[in-house]
Amino acid sequence: EAQVTQNPRYLITVTGKKLTVTCSQNMNHEYMSWYRQDPGLGLRQIYYSMNVEVTDKGDVPEGYKVSRKEKRNFPLILESPSPNQTSLYFCASSLGVGELFFGEGSRLTVL
C-alpha cells in the first residue's frame, strides 16, 4: 500500500530535549516536505527536499533541521524544542508537481 509514515504520532516533551520525528514514504517520490499546522494559520512549510542530499528552507524553518540521506526518509529534527513549536506536524511527498501525499500527522507538545 502506497503511504507516508511518520512517527511518533503523539509526543509530549520538555523544553530543550532534542527530538526527531521520522518520515518514510514507499512511493519512490523525489519531493518530500514538512508542514506544521496551527489554528488559523493553515499549513506552513518548514523544509522541503527535491531529492537525496538536496534540502531547502520553507516558510518557517527556524528551530528545525532536516536531512535527506535516502530517498524514502526525511526526518525532522528539533535540536532544542521550545513551547512555540507545539503544533501538529505533517510530512508529505509527491512525484514532482502533482498530488501531495500526507502522513497521518504528529502532534507535538513542548512543555
Added chain:
Amino acid sequence: GENVEQHPSTLSVQEGDSAVIKCTYSDSASNYFPWYKQELGKRPQLIIDIRSNVGEKKDQRIAVTLNKTAKHFSLHITETQPEDSAVYFCAANKGGSGNTGKLIFGQGTTLQVKP
C-alpha cells in the same frame, strides 16, 4: 514572497445548497492549483486539482475554476451533504525555474453543512 489568500475562513450552508471558496495567488509563474480536504483529526487529502492550461475542471459535485489573468481560483461544491463538512485548503505551486513541487497553502476554510 509567494502568497495564497483564501476566503472565507468559515462557511456555513444548508444541506443541498452550494458552497464556494475563493483563493488568490501572487506568483504569476504558478501553474498547478490543488484543493485539499481535511476531515476532523485526519490528514489533508487531494479532492481536485487544475493546471494552468485549462479554465475549469469538474468531478461529480465538485468543480474548480481558474482565472490566470486575475490570479484567482475557486472551489465549487454543489448539492452539499453533511459529509462535506471539513476544512478545505487551496494551494498554488511555486512556478518558474524553482518549480519542484513546492506548494503554498491558503489559510483554510471550515465548511459546515447543516442537515
